[in-house]
Structure formats: C-alpha cells, structure tokens
Amino acid sequence: MYRDSFNEGVNRLGTNAVKYDKYKENFNTNEDDIIPMWIADMDFKNCDEITKALQNKLSTGNLGYDTVNGYYESVVKWMRNRHNVDINVEDVVYTPGVVTAINFLLKILIKENDKVLVQSPVYHSFFRVLNENKCDVVQSELFIKNNRYEIDFDEFENKISTGVKVLILCNPHNPIGRVWTKEELERIVEICESYKVFIISDEIHSDLVFKGYKHTSLTTVAPYYKDNIVTLTAPSKTFNLAGLYVSNAIITDEKLRSRYKELFSTTPNVLGAEALIAAYNKGETWLEELLEYIESNYNYVLKFVNENVPKIKVIKQEGTFLTWLDCRELGLSDEELERFFLEKAKLALSTGTAFGKGGSGFMRMNIGCPISTVKEALERLKNAVDNI
Helix, strand or coil: CCHHHHHHCCCCCCCCCHHHHCHHHHHCCCCCCCEECCCCCCCCCCCHHHHHHHHHHHCCCCCCCCCCCCHHHHHHHHHHHHHCCCCCHHHEEEECCHHHHHHHHHHHHCCCCCEEEEEECCCHHHHHHHHHCCCEEEEEECEEECCEEECCHHHHHHHHCCCEEEEEEECCECCCCECCCHHHHHHHHHHHHHCCCEEEEECCCCCCECCCCCCCCHHHHCHHHHHHEEEEECCHHHHCCHHHCCEEEEECCHHHHHHHHHHCCCCCCHHHHHHHHHHHHHCHHHHHHHHHHHHHHHHHHHHHHHHHCCCCEECCCCECCEEEEECHHHCCCHHHHHHHHHHHCCEECEEHHHHCCCCCCEEEEECCCCHHHHHHHHHHHHHHHHCC
16 A cells, blocks of 8 residues: 555755755765665655644644644553553653653763763764763673674673663663563563663564564563653654654653753644654554555665675564674775765665774664665666676
C-alpha cells in the first residue's frame, strides 16, 4: 500500500530541511553533489492520516488556544497496545523534545559536578545537555561480540559504584541499533537499585524494531522501581514528526512530576497534538509497512557491503533507521575518515567520534530514505574505497 510512496520519497532540497539545506555549513563544504545521510529524520512522505488531520485543522482557518482533547489518552492507549505499558493519563507530561526533558530532569535530580552515566557510543546530544548542566560525565563503554554490541556488566557496575546519581539509558540504542533484552534491562535495574541510581530511559526509537526482536519498556521489567524511572517517548522518529516538537515524559512519581511541572508546564501545540492523535490512532498500518521497508534497506546495506566493501563492517542492527559502520580497517584517522566520506564518496554521514568513547573509526548512516538513495550511496562508497 505504501511501498510506492516510500520508493518515491520526498525532495526536501530547498525546503529549509536541516539535513539538506544545512549540510554545507555543518560539514564545512561547498560541494553540491553530496548525499546527506546524517541527521536522524526520514525522507518519506508522512502518513496520509497525519497529513489529513493537519489539513483538517488548518481548514478551520483558526489556530487559537485548543483543548487538545484526546492527546494524553492517545499516548496511554499506544503505550498499552504497542508496548504493554500500563500508565495513567496524569503520568504523561508533554515536552517539546526528549533532550529538553532530560535537561529539566537533570536540573531536578542532580547538583553541579554530580556523576551521570551513559553507555557509549551513544546519542551525541546526551553529551551536550550533560555538559550544559555541568555534570561529571561517566562513560561505560559497550563492546562488540560477534558483530553485535553488548554490555560489560562488571565494568558497568564498577562505573555505577563510583557515586553515579543518574543513568541515561538509550533503548533502543542510538547509534548502534541494539534493542536491549528483558534480561539485560533487568540486570541494569538491579545494579541501579543497589546503588540508588535514578534512570532516565530514552525510548524514542521504541516503535522502530525489526522482526524477531521486541522492545521492552524499562518500567515493565521493574515495576517496583518505576518511581525511580522516567520514560521518554515521542512519535517524532516513528512517524517523522521531528519538526512539530511533540514528545512525552512518563513520570509516575507524583512529587517528581510536580517538580518537573514547576520548571516546565504547558500543553502541546495544536498541530503537534493533532499529528500525535492521528499517528497513534490511525498510523499503525503505515508504521508496519515502514518497518518492513527500513529492514529491507538494512538487509541490502548488509549484503552489499559484505560482498563489495569487505573492509567496512556493518554492525548487527535490531531496530532504528540508523546503521553503524565499522570503518577501522580503512586505516584512516577520524578526520581523514570524515573527509573521505565527504570528498571521495560524496556522502555526508555522522562521524563516530561525536558519539563518545568507542566511536572512533565508525560512521553512522541514515537509511530512512528510498532504496534508490541507499543504492546510489553504496555505489559511491564502493568506488571510493576501491580507489584508496
């Protein structure tokens, strides 16, 4: 039903899209023939039901104050039906973005120079918000086994035991594509409980999980610890709505929720609310077809690179539309690697060093785009590597 739409994609050049219209500034280049595959949004048309809902709202000719009826109920329903998470309407707190929520939570939970742990390589904006809050950033480095990232729980506990106050968990994990298992999450909570560590669980990619894997929301494995966990979700990655700035913090502890609302309390903007309601109530068919398409893109990348660019390894991916490439065998420094992709392969990817420890020698490729774009990018990569 939607495959033709995914194949067609959207021409975003000249639309003020950051991915396309800011890459020259971001990568310090004047090249026009670059394929941008960096920032984490998709190049597909939005779900028709979402577009219709927005058009219907705009057709009223008025965007005054709105009750956003159905917004919070839609989040509760989606979490229950999609992720087996039972929450109350009052637990859901609107926030413009996941990083915004992390920022406010840190202002409540920690003091200057308190230790906050992340599992690197990890989403680069975590480091920005941690530095802005003057945290002592502790990195527990994930390791690769059989081309798949895993947690060294002995090392993780050793780091936690140094006085860490907060863990920022990324599940599914950006950029490595891991979907943490129930057993892994149980062990994480067990260790955090032992050392009285609060957990902020970024689950923004939770809907983007491949067949054979299952997203497990952290609170479902440890309901006894739920008041020490805040879960962050959004339709923005799932339905490509990042520009509407609509996300949610699920805060079950009443005192923490009240303190959060003292810092930031507002309702979602009217168009963001309409988009979420439509997405969570009418977008599931579109999402299922999207997941098939993204996984097919990943499988194509895996096969092509294995057969044609053996010096680059495609890390095992269990979800998200972000593919993590191990380029260490190319023998390039990180600066050389970024320039190689940009100047020789004509590809703008996210450089691995932005994601903290363990990112050196890696690149992150956004495959949330038509397969024709993926194929062209891989041909460019092959030709560039062949001519090193």
